[in-house]
Amino acid sequence: MEVTGHMPAQDAPRARSASIWDVARVAGVSQQTVSRVINGKARVSEATRARVLQVIAELGYRPNRLAQALAGGPVRSVTVLTSDTALYGAAATLRGMEEAARTAGFSVGISVLERTSGQADIALRLNRPGEAVMVIAFDDAGVRALRALPADVPVAAAVERRPDDGPDDPWQVWLDDRAAAAHATRYLLGLGHRTVHYVAIPSSTSALPQRTQGWQDALRAAGRPVPEPLPGGWSPRSGYLAVRSLLADRSVTAVLCGNDDLALGVMRAAREAGRDIPGDLSVVGFDDSPPSAYLNPSLTTVRLDFEGLGRACFGLLHRRLDPQNAPAVPAWSEPELIVRESSGPAPA
Amino acid sequence: MEVTGHMPAQDAPRARSASIWDVARVAGVSQQTVSRVINGKARVSEATRARVLQVIAELGYRPNRLAQALAGGPVRSVTVLTSDTALYGAAATLRGMEEAARTAGFSVGISVLERTSGQADIALRLNRPGEAVMVIAFDDAGVRALRALPADVPVAAAVERRPDDGPDDPWQVWLDDRAAAAHATRYLLGLGHRTVHYVAIPSSTSALPQRTQGWQDALRAAGRPVPEPLPGGWSPRSGYLAVRSLLADRSVTAVLCGNDDLALGVMRAAREAGRDIPGDLSVVGFDDSPPSAYLNPSLTTVRLDFEGLGRACFGLLHRRLDPQNAPAVPAWSEPELIVRESSGPAPA
DNA sequence: GTAGGTGATGTTATCGGTCACATTCGTTCT
DNA sequence: AGAACGAATGTGACCGATAACATCACCTAC
Structure with a gap:
């Protein structure tokens, strides 16, 4: 030789x-x-x-993965761009993505977006031009990152809402928050509440968030008054502050919250205001985060299949990278209302 | 040319x-x-x-990072091996690691360990031999992964406890869980409780977990009876099941929990047993996970600086990779008892 | 005046693979 | 039997960088 x-x-x-x-x-x-x-x-x-x-x-x-990638081999690594993994939704979606990717033989990178991450910043997070990316775009930072990505990077995204401007991007997955919020609202109306107040999570776009719209849909359809949505953040504290003054008004008997953390804050505010849950006030959350079932009272909430969404998002990316061999994109579950102790009939 | x-x-x-x-x-x-x-x-x-x-x-x-790495350039990427990111401790540590690594110009990969991950499996998660790794080894799966890593990979780990067998590994960081648990226990004794029961998280090693030891330390030092620790898991449910039968015994007036999720389950069990918190029963958690402050009642717990620990872990790795230029390893905070509503004087 | 040192830069091998194309050889077709 | 064909395999370029070594001009020292 x-x-x-x-x-x-x-x-x-x-x-x-x-x-x-x-x-x-x-x-x-x-x-x-x-x-x-x-x-x-x-x-x-x-x-x-x-x-x-x-x-x-x-x-x-x-x-050696690096050498394979460098030599132009098939893409076998993904970088997930996400903001604040402290939030249950993002964390669970990330888990789903990671699991699916790892199972398919991909290595996954993660890069957390700061609120201030600029466009230039985004490119810096890729190991090489053309690297595959998944974006968790439930909030503003994620959406901006998604928009800032160069056109040539293969990307799939889990988004809060389908963008209503421009053509549909087939490489996005989302949960039907709107229908879910409407369903939860109808549930509360069905319990005899005259109307439902809503504490909103921050919007990922300039438009009305899906959950807010769904809530409005249901109220309008039922011909009920539509209160101004209460702007909240992501934390229990922001939920607490949002409804603090409102709860003195005994005519407020049902509050829907944009996520479970907000609901936690709302329940505390209710306690301090001397309101009884669910006797005086019904509270419904969103997400079904792990503690929800064990809160006092346990929280009625909308269960969202974030992990399934994450797996589907990877499935989408996989098909984008390798249309021939990638398996079908797995389905994920529809939102489901989980009724627990925090909601009940309107007070007489 | x-x-x-x-x-x-x-x-x-x-x-x-x-x-x-x-x-x-x-x-x-x-x-x-x-x-x-x-x-x-x-x-x-x-x-x-x-x-x-x-x-x-x-x-x-x-x-191109890949090309640099392949050509033998300085290591600029880390893979974090962690189990279950659903747990607050692991998630927060990961956040700290990612932030520190990104700030230092490293790209970070993540690979979640399944309970069943075998030794062979571990090597598969590295993109190339010699790749830098951080391990979050708070539980058994993490510790096994740490042990399974080939000797030549540069690694730093956040561990539950320093291994007592073998020489000290200088590339590990940990929180002083033992002292923290002892402190929390003394706090409860100081409130007049005769003794303190403990619901344990699973151990990462065959030895007694640090938190369990600290709790025993304090009871022994005070000459109090040392009940059998109640074996729990990581979830609220396991905490609920662990204490369910115990709480019928009114002489049990104080329960320390290995984490906040367990405490959540314990509080629910207490409610069902008709025990009043903190009147009848004091409950103290561990970790200070985000919802703790807003629970009903809000939870007295030990705040642990997981993010700081994660940052320090990366700092350690950075020094290991580049002793010349890496900045000093940042300090992290000592555990701190956060007293809230769930603990109070022993019933008369 | 010429050897030796030094700073700035070019050249070549190499990392560990993949890709496009060339080559070899047993078969089948006419 | 000779050509054409296709399966199996080899060869050399290339991906985008770094490392070691070579070169070259210029300066200093004996």
């Missing part, structure tokens, strides 16, 4: 782990053949394949 | 983004000089440097 310039020095002390060359040499084939075996693309005789596979096992060889 | 074999074809349509060669050509220098400017290592004349930097800006050139 000739020693070409590309061959690793035979005499140099080898601290590195096995490369494709080592496998090729031991198996007595060219490195290209090894590459073929690894990728299973081109045809290799059964005998050769078996021998190569055996050598691979013996040497404990594993392809 | 001669066209060597390594030069990109001049005539081929260029879809790719600028490489170091493009910069070199436009600036009229060799690519090596560009590399020097980028890395700032070797000396380059001021004039040349300025010209190259300008061309870089003009072309919007950014070095």
Whole structure:
């Protein structure tokens, strides 16, 4: 066998782990053949394949992802762009994405967006131009990041709402927040509440958030008064502050919250205002975050399948990267109202 | 200029983004000089440097991380191995790690450990041999992963407890759970409780968890009876189940919990048993997870600086990778008991 | 005046793969 | 039997960088 310039020095002390060359040499084939075996693309005789596979096992060889990617191999890594992973929705979506990606043999990177992340900043988070990306765009920072991504990066996104301007982007997934909010609102009206107040999470776009719209839809459809939505943030504290003054008004008997954390704050405000839940006041949350079932009172809330959404988002990306071989995009569950102790009939 | 074999074809349509060669050509220098400017290592004349930097800006050139890594450049990426990011401690630690790493110019990967992840599995999660790793080893899966890592990978870990067997690993950080648990226990004893029961989180090792030990330390030091620790899991449900039967016994007046989720379950069990918190029963948690302050009653708990721990863990790794230039490892806060509504004087 | 040192820069090998194309060889077709 | 064909495999360029070594001009020192 000739020693070409590309061959690793035979005499140099080898601290590195096995490369494709080592496998090729031991198996007595060219490195290209090894590459073929690894990728299973081109045809290799059964005998050769078996021998190569055996050598691979013996040497404990594993392809270097970096080299594969650099050489223009198939994309096998994704970076997830997300803001505040402290929020249940984002964290659960991330879990779903990571699980699906890892299962499919992808390595996943994560990069948390700061509120101030500018457009220039976004490109810096990619390891190389063209790297695949998933964006969790439930809030403003995420949406901005999604928009700031160069056109040539393959991206899939989990979004709060489909953008109503411009053509539909087929590489997005979302939950039907609007219908879910409407459903929850109808549920409360069905309990005899005259109307329902709403504490909103911040919008991801300039438009009205889906949950807010759904709530309005239901009130309007039922011909009920539509109170001004109360602007909240993401935290219990912001929910607490949003309704603090409102709760003195005993005619307020039902509050729908944009997420469970807000509901937590609302329930505390209610306690301090001397309102009884659910006797005096019904509170309904959104998300079904883990503690909800164990709160006092336990929280009626809309369960959202964030993990499923995350898995689907990856499924979408996978199909975008490899339309031929990627499996079908898995379905995710519809939002579901989970009735617990915090909601009940309107006071007489 | 001669066209060597390594030069990109001049005539081929260029879809790719600028490489170091493009910069070199436009600036009229060799690519090596560009590399020097980028890395700032070797000396380059001021004039040349300025010209190259300008061309870089003009072309919007950014070095390809993959290529840098492959070519043996400095390590600029970390993979975090963690189990269940649904748990507050792991999630917060991850946040701290990611923030610190990103700030330092590292890209961070994440790989979630399944309960069943075997040793072979671990190696598969690395993009290349020798890749830097951080492990969140608060539980069994994390500790196993830490142990399964090949000796040659640069790793830093956030652990529940320093291993008592074998020499101290200088590349680990931890919180003083033991002292914190002892402190919380003493606090409860100081309120007049005869003894304190403890609902334990699963241990990360075969030894007694730090929190359990601290609790025992305090009881023993005070000469109080040491009840059998109640084995719990990580979830509210497991806390609920662990104490369900116990709470019928009115002599049980104080319960310390291994985390806030367990405390949530305990509080629900107390409610169902007709116990009043804090009148009848004091409950203290661990972690100070975000909802704690807004629970009903709000939860007395031990605040742990997981984010700081995560940042410190990265700091440690950074020093390990680059002892010369890495900044000092940032300090993190000591555990702190946050007294809220769920704890009070022992019933008369 | 010439050897030796130093700063600035170019050249070549290399990292660990993939891709496009060339080559080999047993078969089948005419 | 000769050509054409396709399966199996090898060869060399290339991805985008870094590292080691070579070069070159200029200056200082003996």
